[in-house]
């Protein structure tokens with residue numbers, strides 16, 4: 001999650017999930033990569049920006065009761081793998097939902113939320129979380 005937070009910090013306020021797509025083999029990466037590991041050695045990989053679908057469904061999830069200190073205020077919470085409508089698996093926290101009502105296949109949508117802030121430097125970390133799709 002650290003690298004994801006870093007990317008979002010560079011583009012706060014944006015809602016799109018930007019990944020990359022290999023123009024050669026069509027493989028999509030999220031978070032974005034600078035190269036395609038499949039095509040890299042052939043020297044023919046052309047990497048393009050790719051806007052990942054913000055909607056998808058819960059692929060699997062776990063309710064976490066014993067949260068690390070940084071998450072104390074929000075425990076317990078649900079950590080999920082979401083399969084977006086274009087087939088990308090993304091891990092993220094499920095929020096704004098009754099933990100008892102989460103189920104596999106539930107429709108969700110990615111939203112940008114503040115993850116945490118560094119009180120000393122004032123830096124705010126942004127990241128995406130998932131909420132039920134209405």
Ligand SMILES: [Zn+2]
Pocket residue numbers: 022023024025026027036037038039040045
């Ligand atoms: Zn490729």
